Amino acid sequence: VAVTLADIVAITGGKLLGNEHHCVTEVSDLDNANADSLCFISDRVLLEQLRNTTAGAVILTEDLSADCPVNAIIVDNPQLAYARAASLIYPFTPSSNGIHETAILGSNCQLGQNVTVAAHAVIHDSAVIGDESYIGPSCLVGADVTIGKRCRLLGNVTVDGRSTIGDDVTLHPGVIIGSDGFGFARDGEEWVKIPQAGRVVLGSNVDIGANSTVDRGTIHDTVIGNGVKIDNQVHVAHNVRIGANTIIAGCAGIAGSVTIGKNCMIGGGVGIVDHVTIADGTVLSAMTFVSSSLKQAGFYSSGMPAQENRQWRKNMIRLARLDDMARDLKKLLSGFRKE
């Protein structure tokens, strides 16, 4: 939608050099921008592009403003200001309003003001949905689930297991919250299911990406703190606890009863074994395997970078007897020292 630069200044707190009545209707990079475009620049590498841009407006830091040939909005953190400004240009637009005639509501549901329940959604008994929340097409909300205000369940989302969800939470398509944890007791060769009686408790301002899953706890709850951001196809097992503002990239798998601190950054494809603890502020690079607790905040890694296949084959044969190599080396070293 069309947004004036005055509106952008209001939401970003920036200082405008230019025409506050100018409207932008889209975002762009500096190269492809036209008078309707909003851009941002946070890296001097793009200085040449800035000088030549024909954008409607550019969000930038003070030091770059002299090089901006068009309307400039000066802020401390251009990316952050851009995120806020772009949210004005691309507001969330629900697919429908009110309760769609094909939606199914159970008994004793409590729906707040201006709740949307889209086509073919199913809300079971005693669910509570807060003001302004949007339940997208074909979503399933289980019995006794509580969903806060201004939440968005975008489509084909399932929330079950009496889970409770805070305010301003976005669940992308295919997300499943509150499915059973994976717990079985052995009976000879067979496995007997351990009923999963806990909930999922999601804080506020949580985002969970497409097809990610969060299992309910066994006895206690699975707890995800405020401001946690989870990417697509992430698996969060039962009894996991994730601290506020931790961010988890795609395809990560978090096994049962893991505790992750706040302000962590978990890379894509990371695997964390069950029952370990990860300190606040820990950073894990992509495809790291965490097999024991990381009690000191730090930057940890373990993925093996790609090698040319023939070299890799040779190296892996050696790796399989690395312990022997180390012993041989030790032997040599002790001999060497004796000399």
Add this chain to the structure above:
Amino acid sequence: VAVTLADIVAITGGKLLGNEHHCVTEVSDLDNANADSLCFISDRVLLEQLRNTTAGAVILTEDLSADCPVNAIIVDNPQLAYARAASLIYPFTPSSNGIHETAILGSNCQLGQNVTVAAHAVIHDSAVIGDESYIGPSCLVGADVTIGKRCRLLGNVTVDGRSTIGDDVTLHPGVIIGSDGFGFARDGEEWVKIPQAGRVVLGSNVDIGANSTVDRGTIHDTVIGNGVKIDNQVHVAHNVRIGANTIIAGCAGIAGSVTIGKNCMIGGGVGIVDHVTIADGTVLSAMTFVSSSLKQAGFYSSGMPAQENRQWRKNMIRLARLDDMARDLKKLLSGFRKE
């Protein structure tokens, strides 16, 4: 629901020290228990908590019974007995009964006694669904699919490809059974789809976790044995065969035509390349990569544990030339031996 200790003794086969008319209505840990709570203890580490518990009843082994201040149910395997007892307290409660008015049934479908087809579910032609089975909201059951008795397709589940499913199978939300296997023939630079004509054959007592997928076979069937338990976001490719009572943790990926024996334990994030065979009773720890057959039952591993990032960078540079290191070491050793 409220369950008497007499009921629990009946299902667990235990011996009660206490009041058989006492009712419990929830599970708890020893610390947070009240008179309505059922607990279990299988580890002497919790002895102090046992001595101080105010639970309604505790399931435990004989040797711990003297330390239990409340009703005690003595069994050999407290976790197993707990699993059975908890299933009484938390019975499966379908979201609806009978055939929902918004469900769509094709022609020639055979539905057994007391089958539930929930809101917006779609059952295609000639599907067969056994007695007491539950087809949850928005589930899709394809043409010619056969589903046994007392199965539960919890919500947004898809079963297609003429698959056949045994009795007492639970498919959690988002599960997809019988999607096409990934098979293509090369035609110059292009790929031509190889039609997938096999089925998925699931045994009885199988559980499959949220958003997991099992592809149909190419010519023969993909076969999953009785009692197999599969966690969330697991991928089982076409033509795979998995033996009875094997258990597979979250995010594992099993490539095409793999044969996994019975009673195996496959850890989270494990990857298994196509066409390999894994012996009965094999255990694979989390994130193990299986690139060739494991013909001897055993405990195998290969994930690389997390290292501090700076150290990891150095180590990975060395790893890329490990074969050279091994040659150098060999040279030194031969020199050393000559001396």
Add this chain to the structure above:
Amino acid sequence: VAVTLADIVAITGGKLLGNEHHCVTEVSDLDNANADSLCFISDRVLLEQLRNTTAGAVILTEDLSADCPVNAIIVDNPQLAYARAASLIYPFTPSSNGIHETAILGSNCQLGQNVTVAAHAVIHDSAVIGDESYIGPSCLVGADVTIGKRCRLLGNVTVDGRSTIGDDVTLHPGVIIGSDGFGFARDGEEWVKIPQAGRVVLGSNVDIGANSTVDRGTIHDTVIGNGVKIDNQVHVAHNVRIGANTIIAGCAGIAGSVTIGKNCMIGGGVGIVDHVTIADGTVLSAMTFVSSSLKQAGFYSSGMPAQENRQWRKNMIRLARLDDMARDLKKLLSGFRKE
């Protein structure tokens, strides 16, 4: 369905030795074939099975034809010819025809000739769907989405984010196209969502497997070329570009802004970090981790093959100090050379 050998010759361009009026109705391997079965053989290893087969017809190369006791169809590439022939025997059969009465269509949708919209599907405003396309049960097609001709969205598929899809595209159940990319700007300890304004642009002849996800771009589009084949549970992040005819096996994860060339083969479970480039024709074996650009086409690997657990533990302890080992070895080598 029943297909004559004449039909198969017509689609495969082969040469028939036998009865062109013979019908086959199924595919089989050589061992289990009967007169209704079509088989193929591309490997002399199966020569004995060929000599003893009772198939209705066998697709094979010239050199094997003398050993075929039944109708033979001689071609250069039996697997490719088989793929085409089998597509006649197993044509796609939509679950319904026309617009199902429970489907929901928004305003200003443009539907081509013979479009199917199955039960409980939801098509939002201004979507365009080309001739002969099939929108399966419970699929969601978002506003302004464009879908080409002869596409198949099989069931529970979501396409949103104003994405555009070419012709002859198959999206298997649970696929999500055009969900938001994972982009956040930091505001102190909190994360502020960066609106995702780009689309997904899928070429023609693309297949995407069950529960895979492709995120829309941030400013530019996520672009997947013609003929790309993607298996189940693959994650393609925002701004990724994938060249024509690249094939990606299950559980791979492609991080944001990655560029993958054409004709690449990406193995199962591969992880690729953000912003790297992969050359045309690159092959990555299963579970390879790509942490920097691969600018030369080649065959790359990095998964660590499974080891017996006890040996692995020892080796991993050594691996954690591999750099020290390398230094020690260097020291020894320099001493050795001095002697």
